[in-house]
Amino acid sequence: MLSDQDSGIVYGDSPDGEGREESRRYFAALSDQVVQLLLGAGYPLCEGNVLSSNSEWCRPLSSWQERLGRWFDEPAWEPVRYLLIVADSRCVFGAPELHEELMAYFYRDVIQQPVIVKRMLENTMKHKVLLNVFGQLLREPYGEDAGSLDIKYGAYIPMVNAIRLLAIEANLRETGTLERIRALEEQGLVQRSEAAEWIQTFRLFLRLRMMTTERIENGRFTTNGKLSSRKLTKEMAEELKSGLKVGKKLQRRVYRHTMNRL
Template identity: 35%
Template sequence: MEPLKSTGQSPLKNRVNLKNVDSAFTLKQARMKRQEELQNGIDETNILDWYQHVNDLHDAIARKAIELTEKEMWKEGFGQAPVPYAFVVFGSSGRREATLWSDQDNGMIISDEEHPDKERFFKEFGIRLSNMLESAGYAKCEGKVMCSEALWARTLSSWREQLSEWSSDLQWEPVRYFIIAADMRHVAGDLALSNQFQEYFSSLFESTPDLSAAVLRNTVKHKATLNILGQVVKERFGEHAGEFDVKYGMYIPLVNSGRYFALQHGLKETNTLQRLKKLSTLEAAPSNLIEPCEKAFLIALHLRRSAQMKEDHGVLSSSGYIDQSRLKEKNTLYELRVGLSAVKKVHRNLQRQLRFAERGRI
């Protein structure tokens, strides 16, 4: 595997060229061109630099899509945005860990300022923006975490009410939504709105005693990755039988663990590696737990990037699985065992914490 520390240098150009982009079609063309550069540069680019370039691309495309959507609505008589708003992202984009084939995970935070056209404008804007992003090559989120959905495009006061509701209902689904919100990252628009969202989110977590245990219950739920003999657990049935699910078998458990520790210690970072490094710097978690997780996470990024991928009219998608031929490679198996050993170790630690927390509630 290539060197894992960011070098600050890369054979790739730093940015996508959007100078002549003036439509959804040319936006997609610009994305496809940059996408090809990033694909071709995989072997020559440090992995952290590569992910930085990829996520810079996604942010730039999103900002241009916003610009084009605003212009389109202006031309069609909707006028300009009646009040300030922020466009934000969640999921892997929120953590700046998105791959080239990541789908949409976004939302809006709209100012509480009064305006008669506010609801009409932003409802239409959210739908058009999501469609613009889809046209540019970003598949719509199957879970409907998008700015076109009322649940994820709200005024700041409505967001506060929703976050409060999620934090007070400790069932699986509301807690899952609350966890999604934990990875919110500002991309465009009024930064103050995003900052206020994050501040309120943090205050809720700190002031709701039972929320930590509820988040932990969600965090420890993941599929088995190593059996009792230390062998990698592969898919047994279906189209991916004999393959390994790197996303849900290694990447997501590490993301969830890093997020939980970060929330416990009030960290504002959303990027998993930054969370782990900050935890290590602050000595907020045992070094013999965090350091293996850092190494495992870098392995997960490497394996996730190299998972099976296909392209359809410029739109990339990936199964997230490592195929059987790669699983026969000694280096791949070694990386999996190293990474999954860290997953198992942190999972046991979190299970112990959950048992302790549950006993305290009795």
């Protein structure tokens, strides 16, 4: 209910031109069907067009590898954002070995590209947590959401991004944030107490995100990720402050860890 669509398709390579064209037509038609069915079910389209119905995100394996290579060679903001999307990808249907081979290519290259890791760090640090230097909550100053808290980009996204970068640098293939935290602990990269604190904080952010302002637009349920001050009790505000302190500490740790490796 709180997600738009992000999807892609990787399919096997055909040995000849006729087979390649047949595969392209088939998966293009399949992608259109799936995207439209999800749209009908209430999941809005990705505003950035990261959709399997976009030919850029529906390719045979060899073409995907070439595309990743070009993104690795061009450490600008947009290619790096696409690489981070690929890092979060998971196989939901089909032959998992195709996705596994694609991700093996991804991780082999990302570890060899310090400039890409640095750009990923810049992306990770873009969104700051909702605490000022005095430990006070930063509320929306203007507009219809004045006084509300941007839970999505001021709490949830900063933590997702920080954990993702730690996992990428550790060559971990898990894609969910909670699974990544547990994998980091299992690898001895995070202490048990620290992992437990991150999990508790992330679950808090998830709970608060479910409480954010919702509305119906064009017949579909949407949310702007902002939590109205009317929904935030004094106890919840204190809990959020504690969680945001954990998030800020995590961002500092990721920054130091990554810069020390570059």
